[in-house]
Each structure stands twice: as C-alpha cells, then as structure tokens.
Amino acid sequence: MTVFFTADTHFGDHRTINIQRRPFDSVAAMDACLIERWNAVVAPDDSVWHLGDVTRRPADLPGLLARLHGSKHLLRGNNDPDATAVATGWASVRDYAEIAVDGHALVLCHYPFRSWHGQHKRAINLHGHSHGRLKPLLRQFDVGVDVHGFAPVTLATLLATRPAR
Template identity: 80%
Template structure:
C-alpha cells in the first residue's frame, strides 16, 4: 500500500481548462485523462488524500470516485460544497488533517500556509489551491494536478524532486 496526494482536479469544469491553460481540447478529454493518469498511478489498495476542488458538479462526484482507484480521503477546498463531501465513496471528509507518512509529520489542507504546526520541527505542509504558481517555501509542496502531470503524487517523489510551492 502506498499513500498519494492530489488536489485541484476540477472534474467537469471547463473554466479550469482556460484559466489554468490545461492542455485539453474539451472537458471530456480532461476528465478522461485525469481518470486514466490517476488509475495508472494509484492501485486499488493505495490511499489517496485529495486536498480539495474535486469537481464542478457535486452530483457527479460519487460516479467519479467509483472510477478511481484507492481509498479516498477529502479535505475540502473552496470549490467543494457540502454535497461534494456527502458523496458516496469518501473514506473520510474534513478541512484539515495532521498525519504521519513514511516517518514525516504532515499538515494537510487545501490552502497553503505561511506557517504551520511543527514547521520548525520538520513538519511538511501539503496543499492545493495554487495550481503550481506559488513561490517555493522549504518543506511546503503543492500536490495539485497541474504541476504533477495531472496525476496523484507520493511524498517521497515530492521530496526527491524538490518540488515546492
């Protein structure tokens, strides 16, 4: 079992293609690629923390989750109404979490923090929201799909590649 992180999938949202300059000709193509890349990366027994902004239409979320591998936890983002968290298929739903993965203390939230619990003791902040456009800070990583080839990412890969922001 591996643990993955992702954010800002924005399934079904045509605005994201234009605003974020995603390389897809249509929403259908974007959604198909997001699903394919998720399932090529994540196995059925893996765990995924989705750090918010799942989909444009909450009514679509349960069907999307059924297509995606892994046990899925949601930390809501600014584009996630209550109905997104109520959709069948989430292992847990919240706004913030502190977890330990591979011996690293993690502070998880949709939003990037300027400072976070345990920051000066080595804790790492994982976030979404910024679509890869924030100036990097030590021990802070944007796990959104835009800077990660539209797929979930492992903590070890973030650390090894020095991806921040």
C-alpha cells in the first residue's frame, strides 16, 4: 500500500479554471483529467489523504469518490461544507491530522502553517489552499493538484523535489 497526498481538486468548479488559470476548456475536461491522473497513480489498495477543497457540488461526491481509486481520507478545507464531510466514500474526515509515513512525522491540514507541532524535530507540514502561490518554509510542501500535474503525490516524490533537511 502506498500513501498519497492531494488537495484543491475543486471538481465541478468552473471558477477554479479561471482563477487558477488551469489549462482546461471546460469543467468536464478538468474533471476527466483529474480522475484519469488520480487513477493512473493510485491503486485500489492505496491510501489518499485529500487536504481539502474537493468539489463544488457535494451531492455529486459519492459517485465521484466511487470512481477514484484508494481509501480516501478528507481533511476539510475552506470550500468543504458539512455535506462534503458526510458524503459516503470517506474512510475518515477531520480538520487536522498527525501521521507517520516512511519514518517521517507529518502534520497535515488544508492550510499552510507558519509553525507546526514537531517542526524543530524535523516534522513535515503538508498542506493545500495556496495553489502553489506561497513560498514554502523548510519542511513544508503544498500537495495541491496545481503544483503536481493534477495528480496525487507521494511523500518520496515531494522529498525528491526538495529535501526536507
């Protein structure tokens, strides 16, 4: 089982195409790309931590989650109403999590932190929300789809791009 991270998919949200300058002609094209790239890297027995801002229409979420590979954990973002949190298909729903992956302590939240638990003991902060527009601190990574080719990403891939030191 591999653990993946992602954020800011904004499925079904036409505003995101314009605001984030995503290279899609339509919401349908964006959603199809996000689903295709998710399933290309995530296997059915993998785990995905979605760090918020999942979809514009929570009513569509159960069908969408059923199409996406992996066990899916949600850390709610500012665009995730209660209907998103209670949708069928989440393995867990929280606002914040501390987990360990491959021997690394991780602090997960939709929002990037200025400081976080264990920061000076080499804990790593993974976040979304900023769509790649925020200069990261040491041991801090934006896992949003706008930064990672519209696909979930592994911790190993993140660390290969910029060692956490």
